[in-house]
Amino acid sequence: MSEEEKLLKEAKKLPWEDRLLHKNWKVRNDANIDLASLCDSIADPKDGRLREFGPLFRKTVADSNAPVQEKALDALIAFLKAADADASRYAKEVCDAIAAKCLTGRPKTVEKAQAAFMLWVELEAVDVFLDTMEKAIKNRVAKAVVPAIDVMFQALRFVHE
Structure with missing residues (x-):
């Protein structure tokens, strides 16, 4: 077994937090994959593990390693699909982190960030979503403004359907 395999x-x-914030990016990546898989397997939105995971996403979606950040978004999306409106308690911090770190990322990262925002809208965290989008639209980095406007249009279409 190699050193890397032993480490993983x-x-x-x-514990989840230690894995998700580990100094080794491969450990963080692996942890996000495992968390997404676990969230996909949760059928009850009242499952206590969801409360444990919610606060972790504020830091994981802001990961400086782009592939790990994408896996963190995958885990967040799986979490949001498993959760109910109770998860909106984590929306402000997580949405702010997504807007700050993911809207200027790689195209796939931006797409996943927008999907996460739409799930927050579905979970009725609309006020938080709108506050976050307002900040994102005022961003001085134009690359962040376009995805923010795009996801706002998606949300409007969703509300009118």
């Missing part, structure tokens, strides 16, 4: 195996024994 040992890391699986750590």
Whole structure:
């Protein structure tokens, strides 16, 4: 077994927060994949594990490693699909982190960020979504403004359907 395989195996024994914020990007990546899989398997939106995971996304979606950030967004999307409106308690911090770090990322990252925003809208965190979009539209980085406007149009279409 290589050193890397040993590290990943040992890391699986750590608590979620330690894995998701580990100094090694491969451990963080692996943790996000595992978290997405676990959230996909949760059928009850009142499952206590969802409350444990909610606060973690504020930091994970802001990861400086682009592939890890995408996996964090995948995990967030799986979390939001499993959760109910109760998850909106985490919306402000997570949405702000997504707007700050993901809307200027790679095209796939931007797409996943927009999908996450739409799930927040579905979970009735509309006020938080609108506040975040207002800040994003005022961003001095034009690259962040276009995806923010685009996701606002998506949300408007969703509301009118």
